[in-house]
Amino acid sequence: MPRFAAWSAERARAIIDDYRDTSGALLPALHALLVEFGHIAPEAIPLLAEALTLSRADVQGVITFYHDFRTTPPGRHLVKLCRAEACQSMGSASLEDHARHHLAIGWGETTEDGEFTLEPVFCLGNCALSPAVMVDGELYGRVSPERFDAILASAGQSTAAPEQTP
The missing domain is CATH 3.40.30.10 (Glutaredoxin)
Incomplete structure (x- = not known):
């Protein structure tokens, strides 16, 4: 059964930083956040946008485009x-x-x-x-x-x- 970490902005920043210098970093960073937390918390959007020099709208657009990304925690x-x-x-x-x-x-x-x-x-x-x-x-x-x-x-x-x- 999947177990996910509780949301932590500090941990999210560390995960995002791992991808900062990667070409096309947004998708791998989103997947890594999903693995860690089970969802993409709304608080992650400005962190991703700032770290990857994207607009919040760009980040939100990618999250809503791909059905694999959820913005609420999943069930057990x-x-x-x-x-x-x-x-x-x-x-x-x-x-x-x-x-x-x-x-x-x-x-x-x-x-x-x-x-x-x-x-x-x-x-x-x-x-x-x-x-x-x-x-x-x-x-x-x-x-x-x-x-x-x-x-x-x-x-x-x-x-x-x-x-x-x-």
């Missing part, structure tokens, strides 16, 4: 569902619907209890075993709604479906 468990064509052809749309309904969140959102963040991915490289899901960096293939529930349950939380009234 990061759930990525493959949305590539191979997975779609093998039924990932019904798995996506199940996941969003079951967790009661949309793409890029975190459950109220902070357990799960649901993110789309556009290829997990597991086409032969579609549909694919990655939870906390572990890849699963041939995931049905029932298997999805079991995977999340093993990640630390029961995902029993809410009771339906007839």
Whole structure:
């Protein structure tokens, strides 16, 4: 399960400084901040802009352009569902619907209890075993709604479906 450091401007400056003299430093610096903190805190934008001599708008534009960058902390468990064509052809749309309904969140959102963040991915490289899901960096293939529930349950939380009234 991913564990991230609490936001620290001092630590963020040190990370950014590691990339200051690198050509095209913004993307590697953003990825390094994401690895360290789990998200790009809004406070990082002026630090990046100043250190890399960019405008804040340029930094914000890159963050919002790439779906890999999130600006809020993720849940304790990061759930990525493959949305590539191979997975779609093998039924990932019904798995996506199940996941969003079951967790009661949309793409890029975190459950109220902070357990799960649901993110789309556009290829997990597991086409032969579609549909694919990655939870906390572990890849699963041939995931049905029932298997999805079991995977999340093993990640630390029961995902029993809410009771339906007839």
